[in-house]
Amino acid sequence: MRFGKSILFSLLLLMLPFTLPAQEEHGTPAAEEEFDPGTFILAHVADSHEWHILTKSNGESVAIYLPVIVYQKDKGIDIFSSRRLAEEQEYKGYKVMEEGDLKGKIVNVKPDGSIDEKNLPLDFSITKAVVGMFFSVLIGLWIFVSLGRSYKKTGISYPKGIQSFLEPVVLFVRDDIAIPIIGEKKHEKYMPYLLTAFFFILLNNIMGLIPFPPPFGANVTGNIAVTFVLALCTFLITQFSGNRHYWKDIFAAPGVPFWLLPIMIPVEIIGMFSKPFALMIRLFANITAGHIIVLSLVCLIFLFKSLAVAPVSILFVIFMDCLELLVAFLQAYVFTLLSTLFIGLAVKEEH
Amino acid sequence: MTGTMAAVGAGLAVIGAGLGIGRIGGSAMDAIARQPEASSKIQINMIVAAALIEGAALFAIVVALIAK
Numbered sequence: 098m099r100f101g102k103s104i105l106f107s108l109l110l111l112m113l114p115f116t117l118p119a120q121e122e123h124g125t126p127a128a129e130e131e132f133d134p135g136t137f138i139l140a141h142v143a144d145s146h147e148w149h150i151l152t153k154s155n156g157e158s159v160a161i162y163l164p165v166i167v168y169q170k171d172k173g174i175d176i177f178s179s180r181r182l183a184e185e186q187e188y189k190g191y192k193v194m195e196e197g198d199l200k201g202k203i204v205n206v207k208p209d210g211s212i213d214e215k216n217l218p219l220d221f222s223i224t225k226a227v228v229g230m231f232f233s234v235l236i237g238l239w240i241f242v243s244l245g246r247s248y249k250k251t252g253i254s255y256p257k258g259i260q261s262f263l264e265p266v267v268l269f270v271r272d273d274i275a276i277p278i279i280g281e282k283k284h285e286k287y288m289p290y291l292l293t294a295f296f297f298i299l300l301n302n303i304m305g306l307i308p309f310p311p312p313f314g315a316n317v318t319g320n321i322a323v324t325f326v327l328a329l330c331t332f333l334i335t336q337f338s339g340n341r342h343y344w345k346d347i348f349a350a351p352g353v354p355f356w357l358l359p360i361m362i363p364v365e366i367i368g369m370f371s372k373p374f375a376l377m378i379r380l381f382a383n384i385t386a387g388h389i390i391v392l393s394l395v396c397l398i399f400l401f402k403s404l405a406v407a408p409v410s411i412l413f414v415i416f417m418d419c420l421e422l423l424v425a426f427l428q429a430y431v432f433t434l435l436s437t438l439f440i441g442l443a444v445k446e447e448h
Numbered sequence: 449m450t451g452t453m454a455a456v457g458a459g460l461a462v463i464g465a466g467l468g469i470g471r472i473g474g475s476a477m478d479a480i481a482r483q484p485e486a487s488s489k490i491q492i493n494m495i496v497a498a499a500l501i502e503g504a505a506l507f508a509i510v511v512a513l514i515a516k
Contacts, residue, residue, distance in 0.1 A: 381510075430496075431499045
């Protein structure tokens with residue numbers, strides 16, 4: 098386990114020098130306008146329809162244009178490259194809003210040229226985060242399917258190869274998280290979900306830290322829609338596996354006098370929803386805050402407009418990246434631990 | 449003005465988080481000094497509690513970002 102971690106660490110350190118050339122080219126066209134760190138950082142942290150690689154010094158941008166898939170009731174499904182919508186063009190009646198409440202979203206343009214703000218098209222596009230997720234799913238599948246196959250071949254014996262790297266982690270999730278909280282008898286049903294959540298969050302956190310080449314460096318777990326779905330999965334599993342005692346504790350907690358129940362029941366229901374909500378916000382904010390800190394430290398170079406700031410800034414960035422690596426593991430662990438706690442509360446047998 | 453208030457709000461939240469995590473670190477140090485054999489268990493629990501407190505502080509930061 099230590100060997101694998103040091104390889105990962107050195108890979109991350111090796112990737113760092115490559116961030117500078119790409120970022121410097123990005124900064125040059127801003128010589129005419131003031132460099133705005135706010136929009137720069139938000140553009141790198143948020144999701145987008147194209148994968149921006151660099152901006153050449155004549156203002157042209159080199160990017161991978163991802164497909165846009167929109168569905169509007171009367172127009173049907175439209176699939177086209179986001180290059181048609183780049184730089185405020187309009188294509189087939191669709192346009193990306195530049196300002197206002199709907200900034201960044203794809204809207205319908207009515208035949209007379211005005212923008213229809215009421216019914217927005219359904220946007221199923223393959224955006225940056227989706228590509229990042231597909232890639233991390235592929236990596237995860239490759240690792241774990243080969244793991245399963247190697248176990249099938251050799252049976253339960255001493256671990257070798259990638260088994261020796263992953264087996265301690267899987268056993269850790271089972272013996273230190275699942276069994277103490279859910280119990281020996283029932284933990285096996287929930288192990289697949291807990292392991293999937295743990296490794297999905299871990300893989301996506303780590304991939305968000307690696308800036309280069311394109312499938313890495315997508316901010317997946319820092320996207321609140323992704324963490325919302327993860328928290329929703331935990332919520333659904335908790336609700337559907339709640340036994341009688343769980344529902345009794347919510348609607349008629351033992352020891353509560355009957356006249357307090359009208360207050361206790363809404364409070365318990367709010368508690369039921371607020372716990373997964375906290376899971377969602379915790380993961381999203383931790384990962385996004387880390388990315389914003391690293392991006393701001395790199396922005397320092399452009400704000401001061403001198404190359405002498407670069408060594409100091411890079412040292413800080415290396416330190417923050419190590420901290421981010423710790424946070425990546427920690428947040429995966431905390432998400433899994435809290436999900437296990439909620440599931441354990443739901444299936445707990447009464448004394 | 450809302451931008452400044454958002455920044456002040458975020459700063460207050462970080463004060464709370466700093467105090468909380470500082471207390472946890474302090475008690476963890478006392479516990480490790482008292483019983484050095486249990487130090488790895490204490491360390492793991494300390495990190496977990498710190499992560500949970502940071503979650504609460506990040507709630508406040510997210511609200512500050514939205515309010516801006």
